Amino acid sequence: MASAQSPSELLEKGIYTEETVGDLAEAIRVYKQVVSEGKESRTAAAHAQYRIGLCYEKQGETKKATDAFQVLVDEYPTEKELVVQAKSHLPSEPELLPAPWGEGDELIFEMKVQTGMGVGMQVYRIAKSKLDERDVWECQNWQIVTINGQKGKSRVLADANTFAPIQSTWKHTMLGKASAEYRDGEVRIQLANKDEPVVLKSDESWFDNEQAAEVFRRLPLEENYQTKIHVISSLGAAEVPIGLEVTKLESITVPAGTFTCFQLKLEIGQTFWISNDEHRYIVRFEAGGVTADLTEIRSSHETIQTTVQRERFSVKLPANWYAYTPTSLSPNDDPLTQIIDPNASMDARIEGGPLEKLQTKHGTVRQWLEASLAEYEKRISTFKIDGEGIHTVRVGDREGVSAVFEYVENNKAKKARRVAVFGDESAVNLRFTADADIFETLQPSCEQIIANLNLK
Numbered sequence: 001m002a003s004a005q006s007p008s009e010l011l012e013k014g015i016y017t018e019e020t021v022g023d024l025a026e027a028i029r030v031y032k033q034v035v036s037e038g039k040e041s042r043t044a045a046a047h048a049q050y051r052i053g054l055c056y057e058k059q060g061e062t063k064k065a066t067d068a069f070q071v072l073v074d075e076y077p078t079e080k081e082l083v084v085q086a087k088s089h090l091p092s093e094p095e096l097l098p099a100p101w102g103e104g105d106e107l108i109f110e111m112k113v114q115t116g117m118g119v120g121m122q123v124y125r126i127a128k129s130k131l132d133e134r135d136v137w138e139c140q141n142w143q144i145v146t147i148n149g150q151k152g153k154s155r156v157l158a159d160a161n162t163f164a165p166i167q168s169t170w171k172h173t174m175l176g177k178a179s180a181e182y183r184d185g186e187v188r189i190q191l192a193n194k195d196e197p198v199v200l201k202s203d204e205s206w207f208d209n210e211q212a213a214e215v216f217r218r219l220p221l222e223e224n225y226q227t228k229i230h231v232i233s234s235l236g237a238a239e240v241p242i243g244l245e246v247t248k249l250e251s252i253t254v255p256a257g258t259f260t261c262f263q264l265k266l267e268i269g270q271t272f273w274i275s276n277d278e279h280r281y282i283v284r285f286e287a288g289g290v291t292a293d294l295t296e297i298r299s300s301h302e303t304i305q306t307t308v309q310r311e312r313f314s315v316k317l318p319a320n321w322y323a324y325t326p327t328s329l330s331p332n333d334d335p336l337t338q339i340i341d342p343n344a345s346m347d348a349r350i351e352g353g354p355l356e357k358l359q360t361k362h363g364t365v366r367q368w369l370e371a372s373l374a375e376y377e378k379r380i381s382t383f384k385i386d387g388e389g390i391h392t393v394r395v396g397d398r399e400g401v402s403a404v405f406e407y408v409e410n411n412k413a414k415k416a417r418r419v420a421v422f423g424d425e426s427a428v429n430l431r432f433t434a435d436a437d438i439f440e441t442l443q444p445s446c447e448q449i450i451a452n453l454n455l456k
Contacts, residue, residue, distance in 0.1 A: 007044035011032055011047055018055060028055045032194075043224075045337055052164070059232065065089065072442070083120045104299070105374075107282055107294055111291070113290060117328070120292075121143065121338075122292050124214070125139070125142075126300060127300035132255075136158060136159045136160055140154065141156070141213075148174075150173050152171065153171050158208075165206075167181050209233045212283075219264075226246075227243075228242065242267055256283070259276075273285070282294065312423075318445045318448050322339070323338065326337045331341060368427070368429075369402075382407045385403060390403045395453050395455075396453045396454040406436065414435060416432065416434075421455060
């Protein structure tokens with residue numbers, strides 16, 4: 001009975017099958033057998049892995065070839081000569097186009113599920129800034145998801161010339177907090193729940209996850225374009241390689257207009273639509289069953305104030321505050337409006353409804369607020385009203401009532417303020433909630449919102 005072939009003998013058989021017989025499919029099968037027996041010969045397995053990539057290239061299977069070469073780079077780092085050869089077959093590090101956003105811009109999106117119901121808001125802002133007299137780009141993202149109350153805010157400072165990240169912060173109400181400092185070939189990540197930083201090192205160039213959207217806008221996109229970028233997820237304390245491919249060029253219509261876009265698919269299951277014009281706007285993105293469409297394009301100047309116009313009220317927000325009212329599937333709904341502060345650190349909202357309906361239960365605005373506070377007291381054992389109690393306040397050009405109270409949630413001291421006011425046809429209440437240690441610092445902005453609120 002013939003003895004089993006060694007990995008080296010199988011490798012020679014594979015090369016013969018590939019180069020002399022020309023049977024690429026059979027050669028790949030043999031090479032994979034060598035790889036599977038790699039414990040006996042790592043060198044033979046590495047050569048076989050390289051040959052698998054070559055066979056896929058000959059078959060025109062670009063994606064499979066790229067994956068095969070990447071496996072060699074990742075799993076056989078000691079086979080240095082083969083790694084160098086494999087890297088020559090991989091997409092080169094992307095060259096970035098000049099910044100398409102001029103002095104900066106701000107892109108605002110609404111996120112919806114498949115039914116069309118609005119579930120959140122995303123803001124991408126990029127602007128020129130300074131870091132110790134160094135010219136940088138400041139990338140900021142805000143996100144709010146209404147179905148679970150999650151909020152996120154991130155900020156990345158990147159070199160104005162290379163767009164390489166310098167430092168970043170990322171805060172998410174569910175995932176936690178992290179900061180990152182980038183140096184040559186190294187990033188130091190500090191997680192909020194860890195004493196010591198996580199240090200990652202690499203010979204690859206990388207970007208911060210929270211500047212990835214802006215990186216996509218600077219890629220030299222064209223049909224069938226492919227590349228791979230390496231991003232650092234500070235909250236995950238990990239480097240993530242992401243393969244990208246332009247699958248087609250198509251025209252799509254969103255609330256901000258109609259755009260011809262590159263459809264950019266990511267290996268991690270996300271898709272971005274980037275406009276094929278001088279601005280390279282992100283027009284749409286899809287991830288996790290949610291689609292986000294571009295609703296508004298604005299200047300990135302930080303002095304811009306958002307004016308909110310709703311059926312029951314209007315309000316002008318302080319600079320760098322945002323408002324989101326979900327798209328409703330029911331025309332009879334009075335959806336609440338979420339207010340997002342610059343650091344996404346406060347739970348703030350405005351809710352309006354018909355005055356006539358409310359007054360069947362509560363004859364005065366004070367009675368309405370008293371009933372609301374009584375409900376809080378029933379549900380929250382640590383509930384305690386501030387010493388001033390319910391008091392009169394000016395809300396726009398009307399008289400309303402307000403109260404501040406404290407409570408503990410998940411072992412964290414919280415402080416909240418409720419404001420209620422009646423208009424001619426509408427009743428509106430405002431809610432501001434934050435950690436007790438930052439609540440007072442946010443009150444000047446809250447006072448500005450209250451003063452600028454007008455009822456209908």
